[in-house]
Amino acid sequence: MAGLQGAVETAPVSRLHERQSFDPADFPVPGGREEEWRFTPLRRLRSLHSELGPGDGKVSVVVDAASGVSVGNLEHGDPGLGTAYVPADRVSARAFASFREATLISVPAGYESAVPTWLSVRGEGTEGAAFGHTVVDVQPNARAVVVLDHSGSATYADNVELIVGDGASLVVVSLQGWADDAVHLSHHHARLGRDARLTHTAVTLGGSVVRLAPSVRYAGPGGEAELRGLYFADAGQHLEHRLFVDHAERNCRSRVSYKGALQGSGAHAVWIGDVIIRPAATGTDTYEYNRNLVLTDGTRVDSVPNLEILTGEVAGAGHASASGRLEDQHLFYLMARGIPAGEARKLVIRGFFGELIGRLEVPELRERVTAAIEAELR
Amino acid sequence: MSTLEIRDLHASVTDAAGESREVLRGVDLAVRAGQTHAIMGPNGSGKTTLAYAIAGHPKYTVTQGSITLDGQDVLAMSVDARARAGLFLAMQYPVEVPGVSVSNFLRTAITAVRGEAPKIRTFGKELREAMEQLQMDPSFAQRNLNEGFSGGEKKRHEILQLELLNPKIAILDETDSGLDIDALRVVSAGINRFRDDQAHGVLLITHYTRILRYVQPDFVHVFVAGRIVEEGGSELAEELESSGYERFVKAGAAA
Numbered sequence: 001m002a003g004l005q006g007a008v009e010t011a012p013v014s015r016l017h018e019r020q021s022f023d024p025a026d027f028p029v030p031g032g033r034e035e036e037w038r039f040t041p042l043r044r045l046r047s048l049h050s051e052l053g054p055g056d057g058k059v060s061v062v063v064d065a066a067s068g069v070s071v072g073n074l075e076h077g078d079p080g081l082g083t084a085y086v087p088a089d090r091v092s093a094r095a096f097a098s099f100r101e102a103t104l105i106s107v108p109a110g111y112e113s114a115v116p117t118w119l120s121v122r123g124e125g126t127e128g129a130a131f132g133h134t135v136v137d138v139q140p141n142a143r144a145v146v147v148l149d150h151s152g153s154a155t156y157a158d159n160v161e162l163i164v165g166d167g168a169s170l171v172v173v174s175l176q177g178w179a180d181d182a183v184h185l186s187h188h189h190a191r192l193g194r195d196a197r198l199t200h201t202a203v204t205l206g207g208s209v210v211r212l213a214p215s216v217r218y219a220g221p222g223g224e225a226e227l228r229g230l231y232f233a234d235a236g237q238h239l240e241h242r243l244f245v246d247h248a249e250r251n252c253r254s255r256v257s258y259k260g261a262l263q264g265s266g267a268h269a270v271w272i273g274d275v276i277i278r279p280a281a282t283g284t285d286t287y288e289y290n291r292n293l294v295l296t297d298g299t300r301v302d303s304v305p306n307l308e309i310l311t312g313e314v315a316g317a318g319h320a321s322a323s324g325r326l327e328d329q330h331l332f333y334l335m336a337r338g339i340p341a342g343e344a345r346k347l348v349i350r351g352f353f354g355e356l357i358g359r360l361e362v363p364e365l366r367e368r369v370t371a372a373i374e375a376e377l378r
Numbered sequence: 379m380s381t382l383e384i385r386d387l388h389a390s391v392t393d394a395a396g397e398s399r400e401v402l403r404g405v406d407l408a409v410r411a412g413q414t415h416a417i418m419g420p421n422g423s424g425k426t427t428l429a430y431a432i433a434g435h436p437k438y439t440v441t442q443g444s445i446t447l448d449g450q451d452v453l454a455m456s457v458d459a460r461a462r463a464g465l466f467l468a469m470q471y472p473v474e475v476p477g478v479s480v481s482n483f484l485r486t487a488i489t490a491v492r493g494e495a496p497k498i499r500t501f502g503k504e505l506r507e508a509m510e511q512l513q514m515d516p517s518f519a520q521r522n523l524n525e526g527f528s529g530g531e532k533k534r535h536e537i538l539q540l541e542l543l544n545p546k547i548a549i550l551d552e553t554d555s556g557l558d559i560d561a562l563r564v565v566s567a568g569i570n571r572f573r574d575d576q577a578h579g580v581l582l583i584t585h586y587t588r589i590l591r592y593v594q595p596d597f598v599h600v601f602v603a604g605r606i607v608e609e610g611g612s613e614l615a616e617e618l619e620s621s622g623y624e625r626f627v628k629a630g631a632a633a
Contacts, residue, residue, distance in 0.1 A: 328436060333473040336433050337487035337539060338461035347486060351477025351522070 013276040013308040017215075017244060020086040024052050024097055027090035036089060039270040039302050041238055044209050046155045046183055048129055049091050054098040055129030059154050060122045061103055066115035069144060074102040080135060084161040085189035088213075092187045095131040095157040102133035105146060109139040109165070116145040116173075116362050123154025126181050132158030136172070140165035140193065145361060148174040150184065151206075157185045162200075166193035166220060171361045172200045176239075177372070178207035185211045192252075194220030201360060202229040202258075204239050205372050215244035216254065218281075223252040230356050230369070232376045233299070235264025242272040243288070247281035251315075256288035259356055261349060261376075265298035273305040273319060282313040292323035293352055346377050379411040380448050380464060380546035382432070382579060388442035389431045401427045403604035404443070409547055412576040416590055416615060417583045419601030420623045425583045426470060428601070429551040433467040434460050447547065462491055464546030468536040468553050474524040480535065481505065481519040484542060491543050508541050511571070513564050529556030537568035547579040548572065554589035566592030587619040600626045 016035055021027065029050045030037040042049055063071045074080055081102060087093035105117055119134065138144050142165065150156075164170045170190075178184060184207055190198050204210050216225040231239045245254045260269045271290040292301045305319035326348055334344035353373055360366045389402040401424045409415050419425050431438050432445060434457040445452040447463055455463060475483070484505065489495045496504070505519060512534045524532055533553055540548055550569065554562055570593060573580050582593060590598075590612065598614040599606045600623070607626050608614065 329473045330475050332435060332457060333469070333475065334483070334487075335457040336461055336467055336469075337483075337543065338458050338490035339486055340458050340490065341456070343486065343490070344458070347478055347483070348475060351475055354477040 013274045013306050014310075016274060017088060017246070020088050021093060022082060022087060022096055024090055024093035027093055030090065036242070040211055040240060041209060044183065044238070045185070046126070046129065048094070048155060048157050048183065048185060051129070052094055054100070054131065055155070057126075057128035057130030057155050058124040059130040059132060059156055060124065061132065062120045062122070063103060063105065064118040064120070065105065066113045066117045066144070068108070068111050068113055069117045070106050070108075072104045072106075074104050074135065078102070080104060080137075081133065082161075084163050084191040085159060085187070087159065088187070091157045091185045092159055095159055096133065098131040099133040099158070100131070102135060104135045104137065106137040107139060107142040107144040110141045112143040114143070114145060116147045118147045118149060121148065121150045121156075123150075123152035123156060123178065123182055126153045126155050126183070129155045129157065132156065134158065134160045135163070136161070136170065137163045138165055138168045138170045141167040143169045145171040147362060147365070148172065149177070150175060151177050151179070153179045153181050155183045160186065160188040162188060162190035162198065164190060164192045164196040164198050167195050168193065169197040170199075172198070173360060173362055173365055174200070174202050174212070175365070176202070176204040176207055176210050176212065178210065180206070180208060182207040183209045186213065188212065188214045190214075190216045190225065192216060192218050192220075192223035192225060195222035196220075197224045199226045199361065200228070201356075202231070202241060203369055204229070204231040204241070205376065207237065207239070209238045211240040211242070213242040213244065215246070217246045218249040218252045221249045221251045223249065225254045227254070227256045228356055228359065229258040230353055231258075231260040231269060232373065233260065233262045233267035233269045234376065236266045238268045238270075240270035242270075242274070244274040245276075245286065245288075247275070247277040247284045247286065250281055251283040252281065253285045254288075255286070257356065258290045259292075259353060261293040261295055261352070262299035262301060263295035267299040269300075270302045271304070271321075273321075275307045275317075275319070277309045277311055277314055277317060279310045282311050283315050284311070284317065285315040287316065287318045289320040291321075291352075293349065294323060294325050295349070349373070349377060379577070380579060381411070382409040382465070382547045382581070383446045384408070384432070384443070386443035387428075387431065387440065387445065389427060389438045389440045391427070391438050400441070401438070401604055402431060405605055407599065407606065409579040409581050411546065411579050413597065414573055414580040414582060414593065414595045415597045415599060416595035417581065417599050417601050417606075418585070418587070418615065418618055420627060421585065423601045424604040425601050426551055427604075429467055429549045429583055432465060432549055433457065458490065461543075461545070466540055466543055466545035466548045468540055468548065468550040470552040470555060472524045472532045472536055474522070476522055476525060478523045479519070480521055480523055483523050484539065487539065488542055504542070508538055511541075512538055512568055514538065530558065530561035533557055533561065533565055537565050540572055541568060545578070547581065549581045549583065551583045552585060553582075554584055554586065562589060563592065569593050587615045590615050602626050602629070
């Protein structure tokens with residue numbers, strides 16, 4: 001891709017993620033200069049980041065569970081809450097303190113289900129803030145697929161805890177198909193047991209401001225995490241993905257693959273790829289990349305890979321970030337075969353996303369995401 | 379019967395420093411249906427520039443002269459319109475396009491050139507047969523466009539497109555480079571199938587005479603320093619084979 005964009009110097013990864021608390025008051029109101037907030041348009045967050053306490057916004061959560069998968073609700077104070085994740089910023093802590101009812105999706109040990117459990121989160125207006133909490137508990141040696149499907153209008157903050165037990169496997173696809181006026185700030189945190197496997201894919205196409213922070217921590221050796229994402233920012237959209245992979249156990253693997261396109265004035269994409277390999281995490285194998293396709297003038301991309309290695313014995317560690325326009329030589333080759341410019345452009349963009357779409361584990365989502373990308377190109 | 383006519387063609391290229399340099403310095407050439415022309419010349423003489431200028435590559439600016447296809451002004455056409463009008467350029471370095479499958483690309487190109495989408499069943503058969511003739515594995519159609527192709531696979535794929543898109547005039551830019559002898563035979567056979575009906579014209583750009591043993595030209599043009607400095611029949615190629623370009627390079631420099 002033309003025009004390489006270098007990494008921006010930031011503080012060490014270890015320091016960026018060290019503050020954690022369930023109490024929102026432990027986090028000062030961000031002013032916009034903090035490392036973790038400097039790319040986010042705070043003015044557009046409708047006070048999600050400044051006020052405290054529950055809001056009166058309305059978001060409905062409906063779960064359609066695969067057979068064998070149980071669904072329940074958890075009240076504040078339930079010991080099943082916050083076992084995998086402690087909030088790492090003010091909005092996340094506020095969401096943890098303010099949700100009405102948490103949703104628990106649990107898969108019993110050894111149970112294997114390839115049918116997705118569908119959690120639909122529908123916003124019913126942007127007035128007032130709404131908060132959510134979801135716990136997905138995949139017990140040892142179980143397999144499950146969970147789709148988080150966000151739609152409608154909302155001012156919404158939530159946390160998702162993904163607990164993947166020893167030898168278990170979890171596929172998560174999170175669709176941010178919000179209406180144009182939605183604001184959504186979310187943390188998805190996974191804890192992977194020994195030899196556990198997680199595939200997490202974020203598909204962010206809708207919303208005014210979406211800030212999604214998927215993170216992974218390994219609780220035993222041999223874990224594998226694949227974090228994928230695709231996004232398409234149109235005029236005025238701010239789509240931010242903040243990845244954090246914390247390698248603290250030996251022989252774990254992580255792959256982060258995010259691709260995005262931007263078109264229209266004020267389209268803004270942010271990708272932060274923080275990876276830390278702690279001293280105990282020998283034999284770690286990690287690679288992360290982010291590619292952005294800039295389709296028009298007036299867009300902005302901030303792509304910041306940040307890899308901190310604290311052990312001398314890694315199996316592999318690398319990152320790549322590139323943002324650029326469609327390549328003239330691609331378009332020339334296709335046009336030289338009679339394909340009109342507009343069609344050639346679409347072909348290249350479809351090809352750009354096609355690889356990630358093809359890897360979506362839920363077949364109906366492949367069609368849906370393909371159609372949504374087509375709609376963006378119209 | 380089609381004619382590609384190039385008259386007094388001058389073209390320049392702008393380098394990274396913003397300096398404009400003339401790379402074609404008055405090319406005159408007519409390629410008619412049923413004819414095969416070979417353009418031979420040393421490296422850097424402007425042969426590829428000529429091919430790109432005909433196809434409309436944005437890197438080159440035509441500053442003088444004309445190109446017409448059956449009287450129509452080619453220079454006024456966009457790159458894709460030139461292809462639809464019946465021009466085809468087999469590229470020396472075919473471009474890799476990630477995520478676009480060969481079969482999807484070919485179907486899209488055929489639809490554009492023929493003006494209607496090929497029927498799914500007949501397209502599958504047509505593609506399979508064309509690939510068989512070029513000794514290409516059927517799995518090739520599912521691969522990404524030129525991605526990870528060997529040199530020989532890329533060139534076979536260019537000739538596959540030539541046969542499927544069936545242009546009026548084909549410009550083949552160093553299609554022989556990077557081919558082993560078996561691949562050269564297969565590719566040459568494809569070019570010969572294309573030209574055998576006498577309804578198509580071929581402009582073969584090459585550095586070596588090797589391919590001319592398989593694809594015999596009616597005319598040979600020696601290209602030096604941005605223009606044609608000598609023309610003849612296939613005997614001219616033989617002379618180049620034995621004595622090289624030196625005599626012409628001196629003549630070209632003096633001109």
